[in-house]
Amino acid sequence: MAIKPRVIYWFRTDLRLHDSPALAAALDLKPECLWPIWCWDPHYVYRARVGPNRWQYLLDCQQDLSDSIARLNPKSRLHVLREAPQTLLPKLFKAWKVTHLVFEKDTDAYARSRDEEVMSSAREAGVQVIVKYGKTLWDPDAVVKANGNKPTMTISQLRHAGEKVGDIPRPIPAPKSIPDPGNMPLDFAQTQPAPEPDLNSIYRTRKENSYEKLAGPNGDFAVPTIEELGIKSATTPHRGGETGALAVLDNIIKNEQYTATFEKPKSAPTAFEPQSTTLLSPHLHFGSLSCREFYWRVQDVVDNFKGKASQPPVSLTGQLLFRDMYFAAQAKMGWKFSQTVGNDHCRFIPWHLRSKVDGPDGLVTGEYNIDSVEAEEWFQRWKTGRTGFPWIDAVMRQLKQEGWIHHLARHSVACFLTRGGCYIDWERGAEVFEEWLIDHETACNTGNWQWLSCTAFFSQFYRCYSPIAFPQKTDKNGDFVRHFVPELKDFPAKYIYEPWKAPIQDQRTAKCIIKGDGTVQTIDELPAYPKPMFDFSTRRDICIGGMKNAYRVGLYGNSPKVVNGSWPSAFDDDAEGTTDGKNISEQDTLEVETHRQIQTDTNSKADSLKPMNKNKRKGTGTLEGFLRPQKAMK
Ligand SMILES: Cc1cc2nc3c(=O)[nH]c(=O)nc-3n(C[C@H](O)[C@H](O)[C@H](O)COP(=O)(O)OP(=O)(O)OC[C@H]3O[C@@H](n4cnc5c(N)ncnc54)[C@H](O)[C@@H]3O)c2cc1C
Incomplete structure (x- = not known):
């Protein structure tokens, strides 16, 4: 007699029941038993930067999902197991006599390497693995293939590739029932993770102890609380969970005018309570909302709308295309997508506070070089909302407190930190966003930081956000600043x-x-x-000069001089940090030519961006000298 499937359903990026192709595939097996599990992965506990607000959001999503599963079957719930999946799952395969492992595809670089390891141990154990994509509109790997096996670097590339891949699937309904979980013997030793380095130690109220017992402190596999995790309390007003996500989406869809005529560049970054965009990004990140559910609910409104609907890329569905574009770019490039060194699509700019890179594998170490005390001070002031520019400080304080900021607010602070103020490495800013955003998504965060720093995706570096004129466009009275910078x-x-x-x-x-x-x-x-x-104008001009020069030198993350660290020789005085270029080698010239495609796609025409001030003042600090005669930019 054929054995009935005994299925582990491994929840990861899909904390929902609605529109889950992977969960549907698991249920289609008509399992004898199905264990909905979550592995408390030490990679995220220690090695990813996660502040209290994102922890809380995750716990909200897990608890809501667990409750929904229990409503379908009171014998079931989300079972949270405290161990790395790479070591835990092989033991579960044996102990629980598992026949199938099912999960949603995750094309993030760490996830890929983790899943490879898990799938290989499943093969060894004779466990069948079923993987379905469901996190994006199209499967990122299929998009890459349709894009000539290249990363998608423009929205038109994404759209053309998407058309080739096929129609965006319609969402599938949530299941009406869930099988019982089987027995859950844990008669094996728990593998303890290595707690160092712990990137989140500053948020712990006591020693991290989530790995004390495999099934949690009460042995019941319950979703942990933030107190149990020993993490400081969250300060965000935003709550996670599928139930809330669907309610928010329902509300948006009810407002047909808003849904059908949404134009991102016209939304106010200064609006709060309520904000001007959907704030669905954290739900999309944790999978408490399916992006196809979002896409089709919006598209159906647009299709039936009597007036003039907005169009991608500025429309609501257009926003999801940007998301897919970054996912497909990351899917192709892997680890190197998130850093400059070794990244053939990311321009090299000799920023201050550049990342340290590990020799053998060329990956960033998580530390950075302090080449300028002044730049380090500016970075700390930017991070803690003390720059003295109220708009920048208000945004950074909102980010830390609430974990979510408007897209154009992200534009402003990212431009300010990099090419429009401080001339500091975008990787520093991306790390701060990683720590504090509740919607942090490596693909989107990295891609957008590259866009804003004009190192990839976008190249109009002479367009900078003024911290004074830009917020005035939507908030003359400064209510946003008054709220987040109450001193003022x-x-x-x-x-x-x-x-x-x-x-x-x-x-x-x-x-x-x-x-x-x-x-x-x-x-x-x-x-x-x-x-x-x-002085903002002075700094903006210095930065633009630096960018112009660096573009002329034309190095990319994979240029030999960048990889071997001899890049200063491509700049005039051979000094770290300078951007005052001299003649570049034939090899580098070749690279400039290969990469000189100017991107024109944008989801946010920053129309109050200031062009370069023609009456340039002399620069200071490490960029001094950029005003000396230079070759015209190619
Ligand atoms: C420097 C910087 C860093 C960013 N980091 C992240 C991040 O870590 N995670 C993240 O989800 N988004 C990130 N974004 C993109 C964007 O700012 C957020 O997705 C958006 O502000 C979320 O708010 P919303 O849900 O109200 O968006 P809406 O305007 O309502 O858009 C709907 C959805 O479309 C997607 N989306 C919209 N714009 C973008 C975009 N430019 N790139 C990718 N997806 C987009 C989001 O999933 C969003 O929820 C970043 C942008 C910048 C400039």
């Missing part, structure tokens, strides 16, 4: 984005003194807010 709440509107210009008497009347670097809390018993850390 009583400042007159005319000074809200430039408080340093207010006469001292006005500062006293507004009960806030503009002085110092943000480390002093009060001055003369009044709250203090820092002076701007530099």
